[in-house]
Amino acid sequence: MTSPLRSAPRTVATAVCLLLVAACGGVKPPLDGAVPVITAQGPSLDELTRGAPLTVVVFFSSHCPCQRAHDDRLRALAATYAPAGVRFVLVDAEADATPQRDEVETKARRYPFPVLANPSGSLADSLGAEYATYTVVLDAQHRVRYQGGIDSDKQHLTEDARFYLRNALDDLLAGRAPAVPQGKTLGCVLRR
Amino acid sequence: MSISRELSLAAAVLTAGLLRAPDTWAQACCAGGSAVTPARLGLHEDYLVGVQVKVADVPGAFDDVKGRYVPGGAGTSEVDLEQDLVAAVRFLHRGQVALDVPLIETRRAVPGYAEVGGGVGDVNLGGRWDFSLAGGSRVVPGVAALLGVTFPTGRAADAAHNALATDATGIGAFQGTLGVALEQTFGPFYLGVNGLLSLRSPHSATTASAGMSTTTTETLAPQGSLVVAGAYVFRTEAALGLSVACNAEGNAIIDGAVVPNSSRRQTTLSLLGAVPLTDVWRLQGTLYVTPPWTGLSFDQAATLGLSLVLLRSWS
Numbered sequence: 001m002t003s004p005l006r007s008a009p010r011t012v013a014t015a016v017c018l019l020l021v022a023a024c025g026g027v028k029p030p031l032d033g034a035v036p037v038i039t040a041q042g043p044s045l046d047e048l049t050r051g052a053p054l055t056v057v058v059f060f061s062s063h064c065p066c067q068r069a070h071d072d073r074l075r076a077l078a079a080t081y082a083p084a085g086v087r088f089v090l091v092d093a094e095a096d097a098t099p100q101r102d103e104v105e106t107k108a109r110r111y112p113f114p115v116l117a118n119p120s121g122s123l124a125d126s127l128g129a130e131y132a133t134y135t136v137v138l139d140a141q142h143r144v145r146y147q148g149g150i151d152s153d154k155q156h157l158t159e160d161a162r163f164y165l166r167n168a169l170d171d172l173l174a175g176r177a178p179a180v181p182q183g184k185t186l187g188c189v190l191r192r
Numbered sequence: 193m194s195i196s197r198e199l200s201l202a203a204a205v206l207t208a209g210l211l212r213a214p215d216t217w218a219q220a221c222c223a224g225g226s227a228v229t230p231a232r233l234g235l236h237e238d239y240l241v242g243v244q245v246k247v248a249d250v251p252g253a254f255d256d257v258k259g260r261y262v263p264g265g266a267g268t269s270e271v272d273l274e275q276d277l278v279a280a281v282r283f284l285h286r287g288q289v290a291l292d293v294p295l296i297e298t299r300r301a302v303p304g305y306a307e308v309g310g311g312v313g314d315v316n317l318g319g320r321w322d323f324s325l326a327g328g329s330r331v332v333p334g335v336a337a338l339l340g341v342t343f344p345t346g347r348a349a350d351a352a353h354n355a356l357a358t359d360a361t362g363i364g365a366f367q368g369t370l371g372v373a374l375e376q377t378f379g380p381f382y383l384g385v386n387g388l389l390s391l392r393s394p395h396s397a398t399t400a401s402a403g404m405s406t407t408t409t410e411t412l413a414p415q416g417s418l419v420v421a422g423a424y425v426f427r428t429e430a431a432l433g434l435s436v437a438c439n440a441e442g443n444a445i446i447d448g449a450v451v452p453n454s455s456r457r458q459t460t461l462s463l464l465g466a467v468p469l470t471d472v473w474r475l476q477g478t479l480y481v482t483p484p485w486t487g488l489s490f491d492q493a494a495t496l497g498l499s500l501v502l503l504r505s506w507s
Binding site (some may be wrong): 063065067095096097152153155156158173184185186188189190191192 | 235238325326327328329330363379380427460468470507
């Protein structure tokens, strides 16, 4: 029988390895589905993701040029993946976010998906969002399957752009882990 | 490196920051500037290289008593040209290091004589560490530590060969700079303040007179710099701003003795502009002047100049 003291280093080493694997881009542990997105009374992750195989959460900034440059791209992505049941949700986690302002932004930008105000930044904190256009793809179990930028072009989409989000969604819908589970985010600092 | 060159560098640096400001209408953040480097990486940029071109006219000078502007005499003139190769690289997400290699040319004329000289100036290596980012909080501004070293790769005035010292391109001493940068955004407006302190190493100067050469040890006094800049960032991501920079230093020391009335001060006003050409190319410009108002500058050349910087970045 192995003594607890002798097995302790192995246990610690295993834990460290697991942490390293997690830190290096494996499937992230599931989020608490009861986390409210807007306010304590607002919709929870459970409610936002219910029935969708994948949910794309994009952190939004109303005054960020990079955000504006991605409006068309986001609308196109949402239309492309809607038949597969992929849901898009934008979250305004800046300190001055209000439901009224975000409703105006949703209409002005002709978003086919909602912009939810989260002025407390709780969801940004739990998902590690620092910049606008930071995107997280959650599966039905609220596990983070992709995180980072939408693509590699901040303002002007070029022919050699790397489409991080699109490729990740294609991989996930095909039953594969994303080849690139983390992409670089290029948006503005979220004002907290 | 002359004070005027440092000031114009600081102005250029602020302009470099302005090009980040466009990033940020949420990010007017990135305007500020490491006053020890002429190029500053944008928020998500990993590397950049660039070229800076400057031209300046020196129509006069400020006296060392009351700081009165004295126009150059008839037949005298000075034109300063400079080209800088700059590069910057990011490390550990919050840090960046920048290198500036200047080439300097000067044309001076006095009645009956004119000459042109130049060469490599003092190479500068600057670093910046951002503890917090402008625009990231409504309360806490962006705070950064600045660190710089200037190497005496140029020729000091006392080592110049040309009669009018047009081949002098540096201060002849190492210079270490420490500073802090504060910056914040208010919607499309950016405000930044940089404070810097520079210390110079002693250097030997040899002068020849009547067939005898004399070597002295000179130490320039510590120099303090304060740069305040404000800018407006348009939705097109172009930016336009103003900055005020003030450099001041005490009396120099030669062979252990303080040299009276050798302290200097220079105040520079700059109009700053930046235009992103593409996601990776940007152009920025600075029109700078030492205003000819009494008391703002002492024992310094008066300067009116223009600088343009073209930068290519990688994210």
